Amino acid sequence: MELFNSALGKNITFVHPKFFIIGGLTGIPNITFYYVFLFFVYIVSVVGNTVVMAVIYLDHNLRTPKYIAVFNLAFVDLFGNTALVPKVLDIFLFGHYYIPYNDCLTFLFFCYTCLSLQSFNLVALSYDRMVAIIFPLHYQVKVTHRFMFSFIASLWVFTIIAVLISVGLLTRLSFCKSVVINSYFCDHGQIYRLACNDHFPSYVIACLYPVIIFWLPLAFILLSYLYIGYTLVKVATGEERLKALKTCTSHVILVANFFLPLVGTNIAAVASYIHPNARIINSTLTYTIPALLNPIIYALKTEEVMNAVKKLWKKKTFINTA
Structure with a gap:
């Protein structure tokens, strides 16, 4: 952050507090039960995503471009919930509401990076499904291992740079009041609004960020499925359409699981239909629940993964009984 500040200007003094106070979930009746639920969500998401990554790594048949993206999604889900849930429990369950300034910005960086990558990863999977259904004869050429690795790597680089810029701009703010x-974590929007100097650049970032990580990916995914539907109606038989749509089932559920709660919470919050405490709780659920359900969806709805799990289980059983 010192390098960022020196690049933007020298001899400028900013008033940075020693700590921030996270107060989003305080004062809610029976909130302890919710913390127990979050802990359960975290444990199941860790186990589920670890299993998905292990199955993809161990089964050579799953080392395809599609499952490179699935592996990355499982890793991001695991990393994201690990960055968020233990810290939330530490803050609110054990009363450590004071979080040092630099730790808060680090917390923000990891949370926003993982949330962004979850969204972008669904774009990678939607592109994979679109090419597989619309251009099946060219799939092996268009979606290669190299392409998927490069695409995912570019998403990581873009996301890290974008979030670093938003965090860097926060270091240009002075805090002389509250x-x-x-919120339940070091929320970018909550932080820049506390500043007592000009926070317009952070305001611009706050406006652009949802468009880049939420609305544009959602628009691309919806358009890809409209294109798929249009193509299938024109050239495919009823049986071929059903077969093609079955290959998209898991991804459609993943998309609905990730985007619908975010859309609902944001619309309700903007329209003031939801209490601030309920909004905060809903926000924690929209962040953590997809990481819990994604591995379950892929395990139950994807025949390839189920067959790989069965094969690995039989192999393990055979070794243990030999």
């Missing part, structure tokens, strides 16, 4: 963040 340091209480009314």
